[in-house]
């Protein structure tokens with residue numbers, strides 16, 4: 001549905017985007033993740049037309065994105081743009097109207113999203129008097145109020161309390177089930193992992209990884225974990241045996257068991273070390289947190305730029 005092809009943008013002396021390509025399909029929630037300055041907001045500004053690309057193309061449903069298409073997109077910009085003196089209901093009705101809804105449809109849509117995002121008690125409150133969590137909810141309602149076909153959400157969870165995060169996530173899942181895809185940037189990897197079907201990792205304006213959390217995990221070297229009941233008569237713990245394995249770590253649990261983790265193509269090398277230390281109670285792969293994989297992707301040599 002949304003196709004970003006070889007998109008490049010220079011901003012002053014910075015190559016903010018450098019040949020970025022990415023697709024979003026119907027109903028897909030895609031997380032756009034990258035360090036500060038990686039190019040996430042620039043990507044979104046190019047989609048929304050507040051910046052023009054130097055090279056590359058953007059299409060929606062196979063056609064170049066124009067102003068008419070953009071009116072059907074819901075956008076939550078990084079620099080949140082609500083009117084501080086409007087009340088919640090005035091703000092949402094106003095935004096629905098400027099996106100082309102008639103007076104009655106705009107009022108109905110504002111009421112629907114106020115209810116859905118748990119803002120009934122705040123409908124008559126000025127935006128500037130809302131708590132940060134409620135402001136986030138109104139921001140999301142503002143992106144949804146004109147019933148968009150695509151959502152572009154720049155760091156929607158920043159400053160959101162856990163309850164607000166849950167409500168926002170539920171709403172995005174519902175819209176996705178109705179076929180509305182969303183591109184969601186965030187620094188909060190655990191949120192992206194929970195929310196999104198796919199994660200695109202960008203670095204210096206380029207895509208360095210793109211896949212489901214499971215695919216990203218599978219594309220990196222696996223980690224193995226062994227839980228060992230130490231035996232008093234076992235060969236004394238030889239730290240160098242474990243240290244010879246990649247990414248090795250040893251900890252002791254509250255019950256006095258040894259918890260060993262290490263990388264490697266399979267679990268056999270870790271098993272050999274573990275068996276010398278005592279009785280192996282558990283052995284298996286480790287489900288790695290996405291943020292660890294993210295850090296690895298950012299630390300790995302850049303596909304082109306860093307190679308000699």
Ligand SMILES: Nc1ncnc2c1ncn2[C@@H]1O[C@H](COP(=O)(O)OP(=O)(O)OP(=O)(O)O)[C@@H](O)[C@H]1O
Pocket residue numbers: 011012013014015016034035036037038039040041042043078
């Ligand atoms: N108006 C501008 N003029 C000059 N450089 C800019 C401008 N806007 C952004 N940049 C630079 O372009 C690069 C990409 O910025 P961008 O805001 O897209 O990153 P980001 O991934 O959204 O970062 P963050 O997570 O901090 O919001 C950065 O190096 C940034 O400093």
